[in-house]
Amino acid sequence: MSRPARVRILPAALRHNLARARELAPGCPVWAVVKADAYGHGIAAALAGFAQADGLALVEFDRALSLRQAGWQRPLLMLEGAFSPDDVGHAAQARLSLVVHQPDQLRWLASLPSGAGLEVFVKLNTGMNRLGFPPAALPEALAALRSLPGIGRVHAMTHFANADRPGGADAPLARFQAALPDPAIGVSLANSAAIFDVPAARRGWLRPGIMLYGASPFADRPAITLGLRPAMRFESRLIAVQSLSPGDAVGYGGGFVASAAMRIGVVATGYADGYPRHAPTGTPVAVSGVRTRVVGRVSMDMLTVDLSSLPQARPGDPVELWGEQVPVDEVAAHAGTIGYELLCAIAPRVTRLIED
């Protein structure tokens, strides 16, 4: 008997969401961002869902090599670039494209043999102050790259810290634009939020991540209103039902106390499966297709739900932790985090099934 906590991935939803990105920015090539095991959806599902992407972008070199072994022939972009001089050799061998964001990485590229043709995205820091050269350093970086024998196409890129807020990309975009010495240089600008909200960033290579998985890049706009479909359903089953009398407490710490007689269900999913321990009483959950709420503290292997509106509920009934009935972003908001973190946190012990 396998434990009923599982995750179902819907490649059809991944395909739909990729088409949605293309619809918003027609004609732009797309890097489907698949870092963190495709935001927790698994590389196999990503290959099935993103067969039509122009390239895949990630940060893990071992995963990039696995993607090549699995037959992905199109471009692969390493979003943090090389971590050591050796990575440059790996990149050339596996035909990976590299972000270059700091001077050491530029120096490492000098080892490439002539004709290697390695594609480079020079990253500019336009205000996020995480990765990238100061915009004014772009001409010097481009000149350094042109002097190297093993470099192919060179693009310029940046990443926005605030594309999810109105006007939040204006100043970074202006800084980026002012730094471009040659208006014909290829660029890459837009994450999911910018694809939706920053028309001026819809050019060159797009870099959608979260939207492809059917979650929202915005705190206040549900994914469904953005035309996205959730690609992950996190599900389990009830394994017990308890009848409480007024005053009875539930779970560790007894944080929830029944004010009237009620029934609760025990779900075989806890924080060791990737369900957030910080989800408080009131976090939405669906039992047999009916939305109800988590009650009491989430424990390692179990959580408890209110069955007041489900008089027929019994052990074995299906539970959706998140998916179509319960958007992951709603669970995240209750738990004080974002959908991104919950999707990435599905634990290895949870069975992952790919539908289709």
Ligand SMILES: *Cc1c(COP(=O)(O)O)cnc(C)c1O
């Ligand atoms: C993760 C990442 C993205 C994707 O961001 P989303 O908000 O998930 O769309 C794009 N660009 C870079 C550089 C990233 O690291």
